[in-house]
Amino acid sequence: MLSPGVVSHPFSRRTLLRSLPFLTLGARALGFGDGARFVPAVAQHGGRWDGRMSGMRRLAWEIQRRTSVEVVAEARPLSLTNPRLFDHPFLYFSGDGEYPPLSAAEVESLRRYLVFGGFLLADANDGSSGRGFDASFRRDLARVLPGAALDPMPAAHVVFKSFYLLDSAPGRLFLHPQLRAVNLGTRSAVIYSQNDLAGAWERDESGAYAFEVSPGGEPQRELAVRVGINVSMYALCLDYKDDAVHLPLILKKRR
């Protein structure tokens, strides 16, 4: 109800429709539009890019449930040249098998996206290494960020303590013990999993998990969810957990 003397826009049908998806997320107050919330965008490319859409929605849902972050529990597929890509600083880029090289415009747009602050979570749904998605992704990453190294992330990286205290980063698979990252300055702009992270979160139409998780089973699935939350928290908070005020307590907890 408006206070006396205040005249504002009426509550519109559009506003009502926009708020509907959140009714399932409890009675939290909502930020201003999607921009205030965490909405994972999913990159479209010439290969099988959409195999983990429900997994990304599930990740958003888990973030909403477990943290103070407000989300839109959906995944927004966007081409890399779509201007709306710049409404979503979190981009999920995955594939199952090889995909055609990105166009020059896509490469340029993705470069701009990353350099100006966007975050890319790359995920090899096929668990490949040196072939399949891995080969294609490394090929295009070298075009997007020439000279940038895709280095293994050390265990001390803040992503392993951005919300949960983690020691490893499994996904649906656990073939590669380490995540990899491309750093732009002090910021990891790209984090790459070759363990099919979102495969552990993916659900089928009946609501059941779509894939078995191996070799760790359900505990590994929970770990995969935590990795997803930590990566999202890192995208949102950067190195917050590396601030001096946190270090003594975190070190104590890790003992």
Added chain:
Amino acid sequence: MRGGTTTTWRLVSLSPLPLWALVGLGILILLGVVLAVVGLSREPSSWRRRVLLLLRLLAGAMALFFLLEPGLRQLAQVRVKNRLAVLIDRTASMGFPTRPEGPSRASAAAEALQRFAPGLEGLKDSFTVEVLGFSPELGPVPAESLATPGSGNRTDLMAALRALKATDTGGTRKLAGAILLSDGADNGELQGGLTPKLTEELKALGFPVSTVRVGEPALVDLAVENVKVDDFAFVRNAVSVELELHGRGLKGRDVPVVLQREGVTVGTRTVHLDSEDDRKPVSFTFTPDQTGRFVYTVGAPVFPGEAVTENNSRSFVLKVIRDRVRVLLVVGRPTWDERFLRGLLKQDPNVDLVSFYILRTTADDTQTRNPERELSLIPFPMEEIFDTKLHTFDVVVFQNFGYAEPSLNIASYERNLEAYVQGGGALVYIGGDHAFGEARAMYPVLDRALPVDPTGSPSLQEPFRLKLTADGLRHPVTRVQTSEPATQSSWDELPPASGVNLVRPKAGATVLLEHPTARVDGRPAPVLALWEYGRGRALALMTDDSWTWAFTARKAGGQSRHYDRFWGNALRWLVRDPDLTSLQVLADPPTVEPGRPPGAVVTARQPDYQPAASAEVRVDLFSLADRKVLQSRSAVAGNDGVARVSFDPVPVGAYKLRATARLGGKELGEADDAVAVRSTGPELADASVRTELLAEVARVTGGRAYQLPLGSLPDVPLLDPPMVEVGRSKDAPLWDRWGWLVALAVLLGTEWLLRRRFGYV
């Protein structure tokens, strides 16, 4: 007897023969005498031998006389007038009284010189009397200014005597002696007394220095001396002030020493004086919490009978600057708005960022069995950041923060935060669904510090284009480009904002951005507003979309640094970056020597931060001791917006400058600065009279030591003036008289006759 031309005679040889010829002939004469002695050795009669030998000796002497051709040389000589230098101490310490309630030492010296005048007049036949002052440079001093204390800030007797010696170039410039009138309060080379080297140098002066002590040794005095502190300090960093408390005649006393910043006590120390002449080191360590220039004063109480009271306190100006802007970022929940602001602040080397994010509320289910071990979260340290450490931050940023649950509700620290802003802190309040009354928590006390009032209405969540207000076009926070059109264009190109908290601006707030259509109380809904609250500043941004200026706005590839500039400007404005104030006043210089005029430079800018040419500037100089305006000056700013004013000299102490300016009937603001009037050196710190030192100087140089009062000029030792030959000499031969030749002939003839008679020829 001294003075006058005199004639003297001198016996000289007028022989034209060279020296070797004279020596050869002399040897021949000697041989003649020796032969006579040998020849007479067998003479049995002793009287004959003696007579003959005597005649030969006399003849030899007479021959030598003719050989040397003696004569008298007449010389005209004059006794030269030497110089007598009367050295008067013209340093600032001569302004101290000779005794409690007595005349100044300078007055006493002037009076003594008057008494010496007849005596000096009497010496003028033999000496050129010169009256010179040293402060510490040596130079003539007019008689009429002798009674006024000099302004020299350093007493260096050795340097003065050295300079005097340099004027001794011989002849008429030769020094016969010096009379030194001083309190001996040397703070130069002789401060520690005479060393062997200095003693030798004094002896080598070559003239006696008689000393006349001016001033009586104080029985009681307390002085703050040797204050050591840096010219500037960093805010929130510890600063040390070191000094010496010099007490005489106060044995056994406990003396409180107080350090104050413009009337506010910063620290107190109690010093126990163990002897009648005791020096005790005192140190203060404090942490300035505000930037700016401040006058600090170290003071000790005045005891009854103190010789000098001015040296019981010392003021100094300390410029407190920030090393880095220390920002506390308190975030209601992680969002992209927080992410980009953190990224910006973390990469700024001038910002020291401390962050606290609420990553989880009690409503969140983390799916953990042992949260302590599985989560990296730490408790929200409200007490630490909003109580004990709050004052250490330059800027506190609340980003969409407003929790009602007890573990996250900051309601109990509202008063601290409001007082923090009131006391000079800076607050940024960024909107969102937890802010400006939309949250479940309300902060009515903290809201007082904000430039806007929540309306209680839900936020608008319709996309809209930001509208830059007329104030926003000129204000340094929103002026993101160098020109107004470019600034306007830069704001116009931003992506639409997705929502706004509905608030109403308070009276006195400046709205820089507003909603293009939504209205509150009939006026456009503000999106960005700011104001000054107490001594602090506050900024309210009623949207959580500013991150899109950094990211979304660049989707087309532009290189705009709009976001960086906006927040950079905001931080600079919040912490009162001097470049972003409309009126600046700077004491010029910040520390003024006693007797010198304090000055101020005022820089005035218009609301659009262009130079306020022709602005009417007024500067008040007021004393911090009694908070009274002592002097006011007015000036008109030049085309560069700068005006300079100068004040009449004021006594030693701490003062504040307050500047105001008007242009076209509008106030441009108010600015303060501090100025300390004090001697920068140790001259006025120590009022002691150095009797022993003056006596030693006199003893070593061959002079005598005296003490005032003296009825007349004492009989000081002086070197006699030397005689100097003047004019040509005149020779009068002595040998060319006929009588000398007859005498020689008689002597030789007599010897010949006697030798014949005695049987030698």
